[in-house]
Amino acid sequence: MRLKLLLAYLGAGYSGWQIQEKPSPPPTIQGELEAALRVLAGTPVRVHGSGRTDAGVHAHGQVAHCDVPDDKAKQSWRRSLNALLPPAIRVLAAEPAPPDFHARKDALRKTYAYQFWQERNFVPPQLAPFVWNCGPLDVQAMRAALPYLLGEQDFAGLQNAGTDMESTTRHISTAALDILPPCEFYPPHAPLLRLTVTANGFLKQMVRNMAGLLAACGQGKIHPESIPALLAARDRRAVPSVTAPAGGLALVRVEYPQ
Amino acid sequence: MRLKLLLAYLGAGYSGWQIQEKPSPPPTIQGELEAALRVLAGTPVRVHGSGRTDAGVHAHGQVAHCDVPDDKAKQSWRRSLNALLPPAIRVLAAEPAPPDFHARKDALRKTYAYQFWQERNFVPPQLAPFVWNCGPLDVQAMRAALPYLLGEQDFAGLQNAGTDMESTTRHISTAALDILPPCEFYPPHAPLLRLTVTANGFLKQMVRNMAGLLAACGQGKIHPESIPALLAARDRRAVPSVTAPAGGLALVRVEYPQ
Numbered sequence: 001m002r003l004k005l006l007l008a009y010l011g012a013g014y015s016g017w018q019i020q021e022k023p024s025p026p027p028t029i030q031g032e033l034e035a036a037l038r039v040l041a042g043t044p045v046r047v048h049g050s051g052r053t054d055a056g057v058h059a060h061g062q063v064a065h066c067d068v069p070d071d072k073a074k075q076s077w078r079r080s081l082n083a084l085l086p087p088a089i090r091v092l093a094a095e096p097a098p099p100d101f102h103a104r105k106d107a108l109r110k111t112y113a114y115q116f117w118q119e120r121n122f123v124p125p126q127l128a129p130f131v132w133n134c135g136p137l138d139v140q141a142m143r144a145a146l147p148y149l150l151g152e153q154d155f156a157g158l159q160n161a162g163t164d165m166e167s168t169t170r171h172i173s174t175a176a177l178d179i180l181p182p183c184e185f186y187p188p189h190a191p192l193l194r195l196t197v198t199a200n201g202f203l204k205q206m207v208r209n210m211a212g213l214l215a216a217c218g219q220g221k222i223h224p225e226s227i228p229a230l231l232a233a234r235d236r237r238a239v240p241s242v243t244a245p246a247g248g249l250a251l252v253r254v255e256y257p258q
Numbered sequence: 259m260r261l262k263l264l265l266a267y268l269g270a271g272y273s274g275w276q277i278q279e280k281p282s283p284p285p286t287i288q289g290e291l292e293a294a295l296r297v298l299a300g301t302p303v304r305v306h307g308s309g310r311t312d313a314g315v316h317a318h319g320q321v322a323h324c325d326v327p328d329d330k331a332k333q334s335w336r337r338s339l340n341a342l343l344p345p346a347i348r349v350l351a352a353e354p355a356p357p358d359f360h361a362r363k364d365a366l367r368k369t370y371a372y373q374f375w376q377e378r379n380f381v382p383p384q385l386a387p388f389v390w391n392c393g394p395l396d397v398q399a400m401r402a403a404l405p406y407l408l409g410e411q412d413f414a415g416l417q418n419a420g421t422d423m424e425s426t427t428r429h430i431s432t433a434a435l436d437i438l439p440p441c442e443f444y445p446p447h448a449p450l451l452r453l454t455v456t457a458n459g460f461l462k463q464m465v466r467n468m469a470g471l472l473a474a475c476g477q478g479k480i481h482p483e484s485i486p487a488l489l490a491a492r493d494r495r496a497v498p499s500v501t502a503p504a505g506g507l508a509l510v511r512v513e514y515p516q
Contacts, residue, residue, distance in 0.1 A: 008383055009383060079379050091380075092380060121336065122340065122350060124266060124348070125266055125346050125348050250443075
C-alpha cells in the first residue's frame with residue numbers, strides 16, 4: 001500500500017532531508033523516517049520526499065510517499081510513527097494514496113517562507129533557530145525588488161553549484177514580504193519580516209539566494225532595478241549577495257493536482 | 259556599579275537558574291551569566307536573580323542584579339554579554355541601578371505563563387519545548403476553577419517539598435486562561451491554552467501545581483468547587499493532581515516599585 005505522509009520538522013541537528021549511504025551516516029530526516037518505518041513494516045522501506053531540504057532547513061508541510069506491506073497497512077501510521085520518531089520530526093497526516101502517487105514528480109507548486117530578524121544585538125531565544133539575524137532592512141526597497149523575481153525566468157543566477165539540472169527555468173507565481181506582529185512578551189523591536197514565495201519548483205538554495213538578494217536590496221547594497229541585469233548573466237558569481245543561512249528557511253506547503 | 263539585568267532564556271538544557279557549587283557542576287543560567295561577567299569584569303561577579311526557576315523552565319523577563327567594577331562600567335553590558343552568552347540566554351537590557359536595588363527583595367509581583375496543548379498525537383515541533391501535551395481540556399471547567407485560587411490564601415497545598423518558607427501565604431492578584439489563535443501553517447487543531455498568573459510571590463513549583471490542578475479540572479477529575487477544601491488541608495498530598503511539566507512554564511515579568 002502506498003502512503004502519503006505530511007511532515008513537519010526542525011532542521012537544526014539534521015544533515016538535511018536526504019539519507020547518506022555511508023558508514024556512520026549523520027542524522028537526516030529521511031533516515032529517521034526510514035528507521036521508524038522499518039520497525040513498523042518489518043522490512044526496509046524507502047521514503048521519497050517532494051524534494052530535499054538542506055541541512056538546517058525546517059518544514060511545516062513536507063510531503064513524502066512510501067510503500068508499506070499490505071498486511072501491515074491496518075494501523076494508525078500517524079500515531080505509530082510519531083511514537084517512534086524524535087520530537088523534532090512529526091507526522092501531521094499519513095493517508096493511503098493511489099499506487100502511482102509520487103511526492104516529487106506529481107508536485108505542482110511549493111511554498112517556502114524565509115524570516116528576517118532586524119535587531120542585531122538581540123534575538124528572542126525561542127525565535128533564534130528560525131530567523132536570519134541580518135540587521136535593519138528597508139522594507140520598501142525589498143518589496144520593490146519582488147516584481148523582478150516573478151513569472152517564468154531563468155534563475156541560474158540564484159542557483160548554487162552542486163546539482164546539474166536540465167533546465168534552470170522556473171515559474172515564481174507569488175512572492176510577498178510580510179511584516180509580522182511584534183513578538184509578545186518582548187520589548188518593542190523592529191518587526192520580524194517574512195518572505196513567502198511559491199513556484200513550480202526551486203533550484204538548489206534558490207530561496208536562500210533570493211533571501212540574500214532581497215536583504216542586499218534592503219541594506220542598500222543592490223538597487224532593485226538592477227536585478228534583471230544580474231539574473232541575465234545566468235551566473236551565481238555575478239550576483240553580489242550572500243546565500244542566506246538555512247535556519248531562516250521553512251518549506252511551508254507542497255501542492256498536488258486536485 | 260550595580261547593574262539591573264533583564265533576561266530571556268530557554269530552560270531546556272539547563273539545570274535551572276541556580277548555580278551549583280560542586281565539582282563538574284551542570285550548566286545553569288546563573289552559572290553561564292557569572293562566567294560571562296567574570297570575563298568582562300576581570301573578577302568574579304555574583305549574580306542575584308529575582309528568584310530561582312526550575313530546571314527546564316523558560317523566562318521572557320527574569321530580572322537579576324550584580325555589581326561590576328566601576329572602572330569596567332563604561333561598556334555596553336548588553337552587547338558584551340550577548341556576545342559571550344550561549345544563544346539560549348539573552349540579555350534584553352542591562353542598566354545601571356541604585357546601589358541598594360535588590361532583584362529578589364524589591365520585587366513586588368511576578369507573572370508566570372503556563373501553556374497547555376490539547377492534541378495528544380501531534381505537537382508542532384517548534385512548540386513542543388513550550389507546552390504540556392496533556393490532551394483535551396474543558397476550558398469552562400478550568401475557568402470556573404480560577405476564582406478559587408485568587409486573593410490572599412495559604413497555598414501550602416500547592417507547594418512541593420524541598421524548601422522551608424516562613425510563610426506559605428501568597429496573594430494571587432490575577433489569573434486568566436486564554437485561548438490562543440491557531441498556530442499558522444498547521445492543520446486545524448484544538449487551540450493552545452495559556453494560563454497567566456500574577457502574584458506577590460510563588461512557593462516552590464506553585465504555578466506548575468496550579469497548572470496540574472487546573473488540568474485535572476479540565477479533565478473532569480476534580481470539581482472546581484472542591485478546590486477550597488483541597489487547599490484547606492494545607493498538604494500537597496491532599497491535592498490529587500500532578501505537578502505539570504517544567505517545559506510549559508515561563509517567567510514572564512517581574513515588577514518593581516515605579
